[in-house]
Amino acid sequence: xxxxxxxxxxxxxxxxxxSYLIKENFAYRIAEYTxxxxxxxxxxxxxxxxxxxxxxQNYAIGEKQYYFILMGALGLLLYTRYAPPQYRWLARYxxxxxxxWGLGGAIAxxxxxxxxxxxDVMRPLNTANNVxxxxxFMAVMSYFFFTTGKESKFIQGSxxxxxxxxxxxxxxxxxNTVQGRISLFLNRLSFLLTDWLGISI
Amino acid sequence: MKREVPLALTFLMTLLxxxxxxxxxxxxxxxxxxVMLFSRISFSxxxxxxxxxxxxxxxxxxxxxNTIKRRREHWxxxxxxxxxxxxxxxxxxxxxxxxxxxxxxIYDAVIVPxxxxxxxxxxxxxxxxxxxxxxxxxxxxxxMMVVAFIVMLGNVSLGNAIWGSESWLGGFSGIKDxxxxxxxxxxxxxxxxxxxxxxxxxxxxxxxxxxxRYLGGTDW
Amino acid sequence: xxxxxVLAADVKWGIxxxxxxxxxxxxxxxxxxxxxxxxxxxxxxxxxxxEIRRIPGLEAFEEAVGRATxxxxxxxxxxxxxxxxxxxxxxxxxxxxxxxxxxxxxDTRIINTNSEWLSMTxxxxxxRQAYLEAGRPDAFNPDDVRFMSDWQFGYTMGVAGMIAxxxxxxxxxxxxFYAEALILAEAGALVGAIQVAxxxxxxQLPFFVASCDYTMIGEEFYAGAAALSKEPVIYGSVVSQxxxxxxFVILCIIGALLNTAGSSLLVxxxxx
Amino acid sequence: xEWLKRLDSIDPRWVYVIMALSLxxxxxxxxxxxxxxxxxxxxxxxxxxxxxQPGDIVVGDVSFSGGSExxxxxxxxxxxxxxxxxxxxxxxxxxxxxxxxxxxxxxEETAEQLQEEGIPCEYGVDxxxxxxxxxxxxxxxxxxxxxxxxCAETDMLGNSFSDLPLxxxxxxxxxxxxxxxxxxAAGDPGVGTYTTYFPDYNIYVGNVAVQxxxxxxxxxxxQIKGLLAGLPGAAxxxxxxxxxxxxxxxxxxxxxxxxxxxxxxxxxxxxxxLRAKERD
Numbered sequence: 005x006x007x008x009x010x011x012x013x014x015x016x017x018x019x020x021x022x023s024y025l026i027k028e029n030f031a032y033r034i035a036e037y038t039x040x041x042x043x044x045x046x047x048x049x050x051x052x053x054x055x056x057x058x059x060x061q062n063y064a065i066g067e068k069q070y071y072f073i074l075m076g077a078l079g080l081l082l083y084t085r086y087a088p089p090q091y092r093w094l095a096r097y098x099x100x101x102x103x104x105w106g107l108g109g110a111i112a113x114x115x116x117x118x119x120x121x122x123x124d125v126m127r128p129l130n131t132a133n134n135v136x137x138x139x140x141f142m143a144v145m146s147y148f149f150f151t152t153g154k155e156s157k158f159i160q161g162s163x164x165x166x167x168x169x170x171x172x173x174x175x176x177x178x179x180n181t182v183q184g185r186i187s188l189f190l191n192r193l194s195f196l197l198t199d200w201l202g203i204s205i
Numbered sequence: 206m207k208r209e210v211p212l213a214l215t216f217l218m219t220l221l222x223x224x225x226x227x228x229x230x231x232x233x234x235x236x237x238x239x240v241m242l243f244s245r246i247s248f249s250x251x252x253x254x255x256x257x258x259x260x261x262x263x264x265x266x267x268x269x270x271n272t273i274k275r276r277r278e279h280w281x282x283x284x285x286x287x288x289x290x291x292x293x294x295x296x297x298x299x300x301x302x303x304x305x306x307x308x309x310x311i312y313d314a315v316i317v318p319x320x321x322x323x324x325x326x327x328x329x330x331x332x333x334x335x336x337x338x339x340x341x342x343x344x345x346x347x348x349m350m351v352v353a354f355i356v357m358l359g360n361v362s363l364g365n366a367i368w369g370s371e372s373w374l375g376g377f378s379g380i381k382d383x384x385x386x387x388x389x390x391x392x393x394x395x396x397x398x399x400x401x402x403x404x405x406x407x408x409x410x411x412x413x414x415x416x417x418r419y420l421g422g423t424d425w
Numbered sequence: 426x427x428x429x430x431v432l433a434a435d436v437k438w439g440i441x442x443x444x445x446x447x448x449x450x451x452x453x454x455x456x457x458x459x460x461x462x463x464x465x466x467x468x469x470x471x472x473x474x475x476e477i478r479r480i481p482g483l484e485a486f487e488e489a490v491g492r493a494t495x496x497x498x499x500x501x502x503x504x505x506x507x508x509x510x511x512x513x514x515x516x517x518x519x520x521x522x523x524x525x526x527x528x529x530x531x532d533t534r535i536i537n538t539n540s541e542w543l544s545m546t547x548x549x550x551x552x553r554q555a556y557l558e559a560g561r562p563d564a565f566n567p568d569d570v571r572f573m574s575d576w577q578f579g580y581t582m583g584v585a586g587m588i589a590x591x592x593x594x595x596x597x598x599x600x601x602f603y604a605e606a607l608i609l610a611e612a613g614a615l616v617g618a619i620q621v622a623x624x625x626x627x628x629q630l631p632f633f634v635a636s637c638d639y640t641m642i643g644e645e646f647y648a649g650a651a652a653l654s655k656e657p658v659i660y661g662s663v664v665s666q667x668x669x670x671x672x673f674v675i676l677c678i679i680g681a682l683l684n685t686a687g688s689s690l691l692v693x694x695x696x697x
Numbered sequence: 698x699e700w701l702k703r704l705d706s707i708d709p710r711w712v713y714v715i716m717a718l719s720l721x722x723x724x725x726x727x728x729x730x731x732x733x734x735x736x737x738x739x740x741x742x743x744x745x746x747x748x749x750q751p752g753d754i755v756v757g758d759v760s761f762s763g764g765s766e767x768x769x770x771x772x773x774x775x776x777x778x779x780x781x782x783x784x785x786x787x788x789x790x791x792x793x794x795x796x797x798x799x800x801x802x803x804x805e806e807t808a809e810q811l812q813e814e815g816i817p818c819e820y821g822v823d824x825x826x827x828x829x830x831x832x833x834x835x836x837x838x839x840x841x842x843x844x845x846x847x848c849a850e851t852d853m854l855g856n857s858f859s860d861l862p863l864x865x866x867x868x869x870x871x872x873x874x875x876x877x878x879x880x881x882a883a884g885d886p887g888v889g890t891y892t893t894y895f896p897d898y899n900i901y902v903g904n905v906a907v908q909x910x911x912x913x914x915x916x917x918x919x920q921i922k923g924l925l926a927g928l929p930g931a932a933x934x935x936x937x938x939x940x941x942x943x944x945x946x947x948x949x950x951x952x953x954x955x956x957x958x959x960x961x962x963x964x965x966x967x968x969x970x971l972r973a974k975e976r977d
Binding site: 010013014015017018021022024025033034035037038039040041042043044045046047048049050051052053054055056059060063067069071072075076078079080082083085086093096097098099100101102103104105106107108109110111112113114115118121122125133136137140141144145147148166167168169170171172173174175176177178179180181182183185186188189191192195 | 206207208210211212214215216217218219220221222223224225226227240245246247248249250251252253254255256257258259260261262263265267279282283285286287289290291292293294296297298302303308310311312313314315316317318319320321322323324325326327328329330331335344345348349350351352353354355356357360361381383384385386387388389390391392393394395396397398399401404405408409411412419420
């Protein structure tokens with residue numbers, strides 16, 4: 005059994021969490037509140053030291069890009085969210101700027117992966133798999149027709165096929181995920197057994 | 206001032222970024238040797254947004270401060286939360302930060318194991334979900350169950366021992382691969398394209414100023 | 426230097442960035458922007474635009490609220506990822522307004538849990554408004570709109586604990602979810618709640634389909650929001666999405682036929 | 698017969714307890730079931746590293762946190778070992794700040810083992826861990842244009858890039874310096890960053906199982922070239938390297954866990970069927 009205090013704390017945290025499976029309890033609640041607090045403070049530290057500080061030093065001061073000061077001041081307006089209601093609209097300025105910057109990138113860039121996928125649907129229909137893929141894809145697409153072909157028997161039937169295909173897809177995804185979720189537990193288990201209890205596996 | 210200016214700002218920033226992403230000379234424009242305009246604008250936008258780093262701290266202080274003030278159920282845990290919150294933040298900000306040994310010790314001792322353990326509880330929940338969900342009520346649940354069974358067998362050595370990958374159709378793992386590559390991929394792709402269309406329409410209506418809810422508030 | 430020459434040679438139409446699908450993307454952006462604009466303006470002006478078909482699953486909301494009323498237990502509704510700038514949140518608001526209206530008119534308690542402060546204030550406003558419209562503003566309890574944590578598993582455990590304690594009879598998981606999806610749905614199943622899920626998170630759909638009584642899949646989530654709110658902005662978007670989808674389907678058919686015949690014309694166009 | 702009907706409603710706690718037991722025992726006493734290697738997913742990743750020349754640079758991305766260490770940790774270590782054995786140089790970035798330190802710890806562990814075995818694996822010469830840089834996907838765009846600047850010219854440990862010999866060859870991240878990359882992804886942000894901003898690079902992925910169904914779609918479309926799928930992916934890679942490690946040992950437990958779930962489903966259906974017949 006390990007005598008390292010860090011490992012002991014890790015083991016206690018792990019067991020406190022699992023106790024929830026039996027019943028919500030004191031140890032679990034302490035762990036939950038601690039985690040929420042630590043995570044928030046970790047984020048603050050991380051942002052400050054690896055971002056705000058170096059960017060301020062390198063760009064605002066080092067390169068004399070003085071608009072960083074303006075942007076920083078605009079960023080401070082975010083805190084008006086917590087101000088009395090008549091000032092809260094000020095927080096919209098930084099939100100508007102950063103949302104806009106993100107959207108422009110998304111508008112320009114996000115269609116590209118979709119086009120790649122569409123091009124792949126257009127494979128020559130010369131193998132069984134290509135044909136099946138094409139049919140399955142079209143069936144699922146037609147399930148999502150909301151305004152087109154409401155009366156068409158063909159679209160309705162194809163939509164129903166699409167729903168079955170989706171169920172097969174979901175079954176596959178579910179079955180495939182089981183190994184991932186078990187791996188998560190095995191990771192904790194090997195920590196408890198090897199690192200804490202010292203049993204070699 | 207309250208809404209026209211933010212909407213106009215959104216539009217201008219969207220257009221600016223769009224042009225940067227589309228037009229090659231603009232994307233590669235340098236203010237001076239090695240200093241790229243695109244990167245400086247990006248950095249300043251991120252810099253601005255990161256100024257809100259204390260938002261989470263203020264949130265928690267308000268919520269748990271209220272709990273303590275009104276002596277709601279479990280208020281004593283809220284006291285603990287605030288002590289940890291401020292203690293760790295002060296340690297991180299003023300005592301060495303990310304290089305500080307104490308700071309990283311706590312990170313490794315508490316955050317990492319709690320994070321992984323909570324996540325790992327899914328191993329148990331997926332078992333209870335499978336147990337409840339895969340009861341054959343109709344064609345759809347039958348399909349899901351049969352397929353999930355095959356895929357589970359295809360993923361582990363046990364399935365390989367029953368129907369090996371060298372035999373007809375590649376055994377369970379061969380069928381699993383086919384299921385993943387054809388019906389699953391087809392349905393994922395079609396759903397994904399639908400979601401993309403929903404998302405794309407939404408971002409376009411923001412860019413066009415038809416959507417205002419992202420700015421918050423209910424005074425529209 | 427060499428690098429720049431190579432770049433210059435590949436630049437599309439003289440100025441465009443030399444990546445795959447730059448020009449095709451530009452056309453999609455312009456085309457769909459026009460479509461969204463026209464459809465939303467038509468919807469606003471009350472001009473005829475295509476009707477959205479019945480979305481299965483929407484009536485499940487009313488049924489579940491009805492059952493909660495009979496049992497005298499509360500209704501719970503939540504969305505994990507709820508940034509105010511996110512389109513999933515806007516769609517979530519349509520569902521929240523619908524459920525809040527139902528709860529207010531049936532006089533059933535509604536609990537809303539949150540992971541984000543700013544959207545929580547909006548949620549509170551929506552629920553308060555619903556109670557006001559139902560003529561009983563006093564029945565609204567602000568303590569039932571709760572902030573959990575903005576950290577994924579902190580939020581998850583808070584919500585799971587709340588579900589175990591308050592035992593809602595209806596559990597609505599509407600919006601964008603990550604790995605917590607299954608935990609929340611299992612917590613609801615343990616207390617015997619009727620569960621309705623609606624999400625565009627493709628990775629979590631299998632778990633919702635497995636553990637909820639009804640699941641609205643992918644884009645049904647947006648279309649449902651349009652049908653519920655009848656809001657021109659959302660309605661017009663859904664119609665324009667649908668038109669674009671039909672265009673995509675037609676393109677795929679033509680492209681596949683051309684490819685089978687040995688011509689990669691359409692693929693080259695999309696790739697440009 | 699009455700007890701059979703009760704199978705329709707087993708207390709979840711029994712499900713949890715038996716699940717835990719069925720995972721603990723095979724970990725302590727492995728049965729040694731054979732593992733087959735997936736030709737569609739794992740082999741292409743292995744062949745990719747085999748096809749590289751010593752001295753080539755590949756970029757790796759750690760986009761996971763402690764939660765997914767169980768699946769992606771063994772993958773990352775096995776892949777890194779392979780690169781070092783082949784003399785391929787590795788530069789690591791990280792899209793998740795929560796997993797940055799974890800990724801470094803894992804690689805350092807492997808690097809120490811490798812050096813004990815006499816395989817050169819010197820930090821700064823054979824590999825560099827640039828780590829997490831805030832700024833979202835925009836920053837990854839920036840890395841293509843000027844990697845040094847986007848990373849503020851420092852690695853995760855605070856070393857200046859100019860002191861690291863490997864970084865002299867990697868000022869720009871374009872197809873001439875490193876056209877191949879692998880990302881170990883657990884969610885968002887993840888593979889999307891690369892399929893969106895690096896569409897014409899050779900992208901390989903190490904994925905958690907839950908993401909695999911979605912990734913099969915991108916694999917088929919050619920957006921990614923190869924895929925390591927969950928813990929089995931790691932186990933298969935370890936076997937290909939002939940260096941059976943943690944992942945291989947844990948595969949028996951996987952079998953038992955799956956067996957329990959399948960048994961549960963069967964039992965549940967028996968109970969459900971009997972109850973349903975009774976109601977009729």
